[in-house]
Amino acid sequence: MRTVKVERLTKAEFAPFGDVIEKEGVENFKINDGRCTRYHDLAHVEIAGPQPRALVNIFESTPVSFPYELRMVERHPFGSQAFVPLSDRPFLVIVCEDEGAVPVRPRAFVTAPGQGINFFRNTWHGVLTPLEAVSDFVVVDRGGEGNNLEEYFFDEPYCVVEG
Numbered sequence: 001m002r003t004v005k006v007e008r009l010t011k012a013e014f015a016p017f018g019d020v021i022e023k024e025g026v027e028n029f030k031i032n033d034g035r036c037t038r039y040h041d042l043a044h045v046e047i048a049g050p051q052p053r054a055l056v057n058i059f060e061s062t063p064v065s066f067p068y069e070l071r072m073v074e075r076h077p078f079g080s081q082a083f084v085p086l087s088d089r090p091f092l093v094i095v096c097e098d099e100g101a102v103p104v105r106p107r108a109f110v111t112a113p114g115q116g117i118n119f120f121r122n123t124w125h126g127v128l129t130p131l132e133a134v135s136d137f138v139v140v141d142r143g144g145e146g147n148n149l150e151e152y153f154f155d156e157p158y159c160v161v162e163g
């Protein structure tokens with residue numbers, strides 16, 4: 001079986017696929033009489049297609065463990081999708097390059113505590129995969145008319161392994 005070794009998530013490595021949502025290295029400024037620091041504009045939220053609406057959701061997901069069998073990826077042609085953890089547990093983030101509407105060369109990242117991500121619109125990705133325990137995430141994505149989900153099942157699954 002083809003293996004994919006996990007990598008540490010960094011803005012630079014994830015840049016072709018989406019945003020890393022974190023406080024480090026971003027524009028921030030004081031608001032509310034100086035009581036609050038706003039970490040500003042952290043992700044490119046995109047909504048498109050017929051009657052688009054931005055959705056704010058909570059996903060409560062059971063975890064996965066390594067070795068993780070990657071059988072399929074998906075993408076959302078009409079919108080981005082952000083996963084922001086409500087715990088400090090890491091989670092697994094899987095993305096693929098696109099080669100003529102076929103996902104290729106999967107990459108697997110493990111987040112640092114508190115890091116979130118935002119997949120750009122139409123980025124091939126694995127579904128939400130927490131690690132260690134059942135975990136809640138705020139998920140910001142696109143609602144509206146039309147089909148916003150395209151799935152691809154690999155002929156041969158990949159095996160995602162720790163570094």
Ligand SMILES: NC(=O)N[C@@H](O)C(=O)O
Nearest residue numbers: 074081125126127128129
């Ligand atoms: N289906 C759904 O709402 N979630 C997926 O898009 C996912 O990436 O987890």
Ligand code: NI
Nearest residue numbers: 074076081127
């Ligand atoms: Ni998705």
